[in-house]
Structure formats: C-alpha cells, structure tokens
Amino acid sequence: MKPTVLLLNPILIPAINDELDALYNVVRYFQHDDKDALIREHGASIRGVVTGGHAGIKQALMERMPALQVVAVNGVGSDAVDLDYARSRGIHVSATLGALTDDVADMAIGLLIAACRGLCTGDRYVRGGDWAKSPPPALPLARRFSGMRVGIVGLGRVGRAIATRTAAFGCAISYTDLKALDDVPYTFVADLVQLAQESDALILAAAADKAGGIINAAVLDALGKDGFLINVARGKLVNETDLIDALRAGRIAGAGLDVFADEPHVPDALRQMECVALQPHRASATIETRTAMGEMVLASLARGLAGLRPEISLTT
Numbered sequence: 099m100k101p102t103v104l105l106l107n108p109i110l111i112p113a114i115n116d117e118l119d120a121l122y123n124v125v126r127y128f129q130h131d132d133k134d135a136l137i138r139e140h141g142a143s144i145r146g147v148v149t150g151g152h153a154g155i156k157q158a159l160m161e162r163m164p165a166l167q168v169v170a171v172n173g174v175g176s177d178a179v180d181l182d183y184a185r186s187r188g189i190h191v192s193a194t195l196g197a198l199t200d201d202v203a204d205m206a207i208g209l210l211i212a213a214c215r216g217l218c219t220g221d222r223y224v225r226g227g228d229w230a231k232s233p234p235p236a237l238p239l240a241r242r243f244s245g246m247r248v249g250i251v252g253l254g255r256v257g258r259a260i261a262t263r264t265a266a267f268g269c270a271i272s273y274t275d276l277k278a279l280d281d282v283p284y285t286f287v288a289d290l291v292q293l294a295q296e297s298d299a300l301i302l303a304a305a306a307d308k309a310g311g312i313i314n315a316a317v318l319d320a321l322g323k324d325g326f327l328i329n330v331a332r333g334k335l336v337n338e339t340d341l342i343d344a345l346r347a348g349r350i351a352g353a354g355l356d357v358f359a360d361e362p363h364v365p366d367a368l369r370q371m372e373c374v375a376l377q378p379h380r381a382s383a384t385i386e387t388r389t390a391m392g393e394m395v396l397a398s399l400a401r402g403l404a405g406l407r408p409e410i411s412l413t414t
C-alpha cells in the first residue's frame with residue numbers, strides 16, 4: 099500500500115505532482131473545506147507532510163498524526179514549524195536549503211529597483227493612459243540604485259547572494275548578523291540602528307525564528323527620509339504599523355515588500371502608497387526554482403519514509 103502524504107499547500111509544478119501521486123496516496127488539505135473531518139479520517143495513516151515555508155505546521159496538527167515520520171518543507175524558512183515538538187518525536191523536518199537562493203536575491207534587487215526608480219508607478223502611468231494625457235512627464239524624478247550604500251540584515255545564503263548582486267551595481271555593502279563573518283569582504287555592523295543609519299537601502303534576508311519586530315520606528319528613523327526598506331524574508335521581522343507611519347510621514351522614502359505580517363492580507367495603507375512596490379510572496383516562484391525545490395521535497399520524503407535521515411534535516 100502506498101504511504102499517505104498530506105499536502106498542506108499546492109505544488110505548482112505538474113511533474114512533481116505526478117510523481118507524488120505515483121508514489122503516494124496524496125491527501126490535498128487545501129482542497130477540502132472541512133479540514134477537521136479530513137484529519138479525523140486520514141490523520142492516523144499520514145506518514146509524510148509537505149508544507150510551505152510560510153505555512154509550516156503546528157504541534158496541534160502533528161499531534162493528530164501518530165505515524166508521522168517526515169515533514170518536507172517546500173521552502174527554507176522553518177519559523178512556522180514547531181521544531182522542538184518534531185524533534186521530541188524524532189520526526190525529520192527537511193527544507194530546500196540552497197534551491198531558492200538566487201531567485202530570492204533576484205527579487206530583492208528587483209524590488210529595490212522597483213521602489214527607488216518608481217517602476218510600478220511608471221507602469222501604472224503608461225498603462226492608465228496618463229502619459230498621453232499630461233505631457234511633459236508629470237512623475238517626480240526617481241532615486242538612483244547604482245552606488246547606493248546597502249545594508250543587509252542576515253548574511254546567510256540569500257544575504258550573500260544579494261551582496262554579490264549589489265556589488266555589481268557599485269554599492270557599498272554592510273551587514274548585520276549574529277556575529278561578524280570572517281569569509282566576506284563586507285563591513286560588519288553589530289547594531290541594527292547604526293546599520294540603518296549608514297545605509298540608503300536596508301534589505302532583510304534574516305531568518306525570523308527569533309527576530310520578530312526588529313524593524314521598528316527607531317530603525318526606520320535611522321534609515322531616514324531618503325532610505326528604502328526591502329523585505330524578502332518574513333513579514334513578522336517588521337513592525338508593520340511603524341512602517342506605515344514612517345512611509346506616510348515621509349520619514350523613509352519607500353519600500354519593496356514580498357512578505358507581510360498577515361499574508362495574504364496586506365494593509366490598505368500599503369496598497370495605496372505609490373512609494374511602495376508590492377509582491378504576493380513570490381520570491382521563489384519561478385519554474386526553475388520550484389522544480390528544484392519539488393525534487394528536494396521528493397528526495398526528503400523518500401528517505402524519511404524509508405526510515406532514513408533526509409540529506410537536510412533540521413530536527414534529527
């Protein structure tokens with residue numbers, strides 16, 4: 099009999115879905131309205147779970163799956179998984195480390211250019227017919243990206259990939275992390291407020307397991323009226339109320355956001371601001387990366403269900 103695997107979020111690559119269906123009895127959680135009844139029916143037989151980085155899985159749901167052996171996170175963030183509980187039961191929790199690095203870094207650069215050059219505003223201006231109606235250009239001048247002083251919060255895989263990209267744009271790069279890293283040529287700044295003060299753009303690439311709310315009014319004020327905030331990590335790193343206040347009052351110049359505190363709900367205030375470029379948590383959403391991630395998920399499930407440790411396990 100095929101092992102039962104619970105899919106908490108859709109996988110968008112058809113070939114990965116086909117492979118999952120060929121190997122497992124796949125229960126697609128997101129397709130069912132009565133989720134409680136679904137788990138009552140299948141909970142006892144579920145041996146594997148596939149979830150997204152943002153969705154994760156809580157202890158309460160894992161508790162209803164006594165045969166659970168492996169949780170394959172289709173993403174790199176593990177902040178939404180109750181890792182201690184999984185560890186206590188010997189459940190492997192894998193993540194797709196490395197697979198999405200380049201795409202997430204690309205998105206950070208895209209959002210920064212979009213925010214400081216007003217790309218979304220320009221697009222709306224042309225698309226809405228305003229250009230033809232009101233020549234000469236009625237849009238304000240934008241800000242230059244090349245040569246900006248960039249501060250990176252979290253110099254893990256994604257942070258480093260952002261650094262190499264910004265270096266190619268002639269940017270001066272500083273970063274903060276738990277400690278200075280001795281294998282990078284960038285300037286370490288321990289204090290986040292000081293990093294913000296010395297940066298034209300602050301780019302968030304940190305894990306959010308323990309760092310909730312670190313971007314607050316003090317950090318935004320240090321970034322200053324010409325500064326941009328870019329977030330491709332987790333919404334909860336930012337105090338969204340403080341961010342909205344700072345943007346509204348012109349205490350920072352703009353923001354580029356792929357992630358939010360309460361996805362998919364984005365505050366109206368942010369949706370209405372021209373100085374903000376928005377994305378619906380899509381930094382890893384390319385065919386290439388989602389295929390690579392899906393293959394890692396398949397490999398982790400195969401090993402976990404065979405009683406072996408997946409190549410990457412955060413708990414075992």
Ligand code: 8YV
Pocket residue numbers: 107149150151152153172173174175176198381382383
């Ligand atoms: C994932 C993410 O791609 O990797 C993460 O932690 O948040 C995303 O980039 C998303 O969870 C899709 O599964």
